[in-house]
Amino acid sequence: MKRLIVIYFSHQGEEYNKDHFEVLKEGFTAHLAKEISSLLKSHIFEIKMVHPYPVSYKECLALGQEDLQKNSPVELEKTKLDLKAFDGIILGYPIWFGSFPQPVKVFLNEHKDEVKDIYPFITSGGGTPAHSLDDLASSCPKAQIHPALSLVGSSLDKDDEQIKNWLTKNNLIN
Numbered sequence: 490m491k492r493l494i495v496i497y498f499s500h501q502g503e504e505y506n507k508d509h510f511e512v513l514k515e516g517f518t519a520h521l522a523k524e525i526s527s528l529l530k531s532h533i534f535e536i537k538m539v540h541p542y543p544v545s546y547k548e549c550l551a552l553g554q555e556d557l558q559k560n561s562p563v564e565l566e567k568t569k570l571d572l573k574a575f576d577g578i579i580l581g582y583p584i585w586f587g588s589f590p591q592p593v594k595v596f597l598n599e600h601k602d603e604v605k606d607i608y609p610f611i612t613s614g615g616g617t618p619a620h621s622l623d624d625l626a627s628s629c630p631k632a633q634i635h636p637a638l639s640l641v642g643s644s645l646d647k648d649d650e651q652i653k654n655w656l657t658k659n660n661l662i663n
């Protein structure tokens with residue numbers, strides 16, 4: 490049996506939900522992460538910033554873009570997480586400007602030598618995982634990147650079968 494951990498980053502705040510903006514109780518990726526972890530009965534870990542992005546979508550957009558452009562060393566909450574204890578990580582993130590948010594980049598940079606297998610799951614506003622998968626391979630050159638699950642954040646409620654099929658295809662559940 491593989492030792493797995495779901496690791497995710499999600500914006501806590503306002504999101505575009507189908508046809509309007511709304512402050513969500515939890516982000517789309519957080520919701521999906523909990524569903525996957527519950528199906529796998531795995532550990533789960535949230536990448537948290539010391540100074541989280543603003544609730545406002547517009548402000549988050551501006552700061553999120555600035556951090557990516559400047560490759561800012563955003564500060565993450567300290568953790569004793571030892572990824573060597575796991576065979577694989579199920580890594581979840583929202584697509585931000587075609588890639589993953591800066592906190593994910595900083596996290597991967599801190600842990601790249603411990604990561605063996607990565608199973609990415611991605612939510613977006615409708616765009617493709619774009620270059621985030623290439624960026625993932627560059628961030629963790631020693632890791633094996635498995636086929637990704639890519640879903641639209643605001644229609645996750647319709648995607649149960651797709652989630653189970655992805656886990657089965659990756660031999661994570663029977």
Ligand SMILES: Cc1cc2nc3c(=O)[nH]c(=O)nc-3n(C[C@H](O)[C@H](O)[C@H](O)COP(=O)(O)O)c2cc1C
Pocket residue numbers: 498499500501504505515516517518519546549550551553554582583584585586587588612613614615616617641642643
């Ligand atoms: C800063 C920012 C940048 C985004 N960039 C993209 C993008 O390039 N392509 C896309 O399809 N969606 C984009 N989105 C939408 C999110 O990927 C989508 O709403 C996602 O499901 C949000 O997940 P979360 O609630 O877990 O943060 C962006 C959202 C934010 C806040």
